[in-house]
Amino acid sequence: xxxxxxxxxxxFVSSITPGPNNIMLTSSGILFGFxxxxxxxxxxxxxFGAMLALCAAGIGSLVLAVPAIHVVLKVIGSAYLVYxxxxxxxxxxxxxxQSHARPMxxxxxxxxxxxxxxxxxxxxxxxSAFLPLLQPAWLAVAVFxxxxxxxxxxxxxxxxxxxxxxxxxxxxPRWQRLFxxxxxxxxxxxxxxxxx
Numbered sequence: 001x002x003x004x005x006x007x008x009x010x011x012f013v014s015s016i017t018p019g020p021n022n023i024m025l026t027s028s029g030i031l032f033g034f035x036x037x038x039x040x041x042x043x044x045x046x047x048f049g050a051m052l053a054l055c056a057a058g059i060g061s062l063v064l065a066v067p068a069i070h071v072v073l074k075v076i077g078s079a080y081l082v083y084x085x086x087x088x089x090x091x092x093x094x095x096x097x098q099s100h101a102r103p104m105x106x107x108x109x110x111x112x113x114x115x116x117x118x119x120x121x122x123x124x125x126x127x128s129a130f131l132p133l134l135q136p137a138w139l140a141v142a143v144f145x146x147x148x149x150x151x152x153x154x155x156x157x158x159x160x161x162x163x164x165x166x167x168x169x170x171x172x173p174r175w176q177r178l179f180x181x182x183x184x185x186x187x188x189x190x191x192x193x194x195x196x
Contacts, residue, residue, distance in 0.1 A: 004147055007130035011148045014126070015155035019118040020081055020190045022159040024104065027084075027183045029163020030170060032103040037160040043109025044156055048123070049149045051113050055120075055127040056141040074195060076115040081191035085184045 016022075021044050028037040087101075104112075113119045126148060134140040170176045 011151035026163040034164035043106035047110030047113035055123040
């Protein structure tokens with residue numbers, strides 16, 4: 001069981017650091033509040049849990065080993081982040097559109113994990129370095145996924161919660177536009193950073 005501590009620490013560090021999911025959750029917390037962002041958070045955790053299971057089964061190494069698949073994932077991930085940045089920009093400059101805006105759905109967040117290069121790197125690294133040495137193999141995969149997801153959910157929840165707290169202080173349209181502008185830049189940076 002002491003092998004679970006390094007796994008939990010890796011899960012914490014990789015889940016709490018900025019990335020596409022955390023930037024999107026902060027924006028969601030600001031725009032929609034914490035409660036309406038819960039399906040987004042759960043979708044991330046469930047989608048990422050499925051990715052962890054696939055990587056622990058060895059499929060993640062195949063995805064990263066085949067350059068064409070890796071490039072397709074980068075293109076899809078970057079395109080989606082640019083799309084999100086555009087939507088954030090629109091919300092920042094057209095306040096009337098916010099009433100029609102909706103937070104990301106559970107399914108959308110779950111599926112986004114498979115186009116998120118940071119998630120792939122986290123899952124492949126975690127599976128190759130921190131998979132518990134348990135028998136039978138399915139038990140090792142289950143423990144790996146449960147520990148990682150149990151650490152991941154509160155970490156990403158913190159980002160959504162931070163957004164929800166900031167929402168209270170961003171009641172003036174001028175500050176909303178400024179903050180949304182910053183989030184647009186960070187989202188665009190994430191789209192570019194995928195290729196670095």
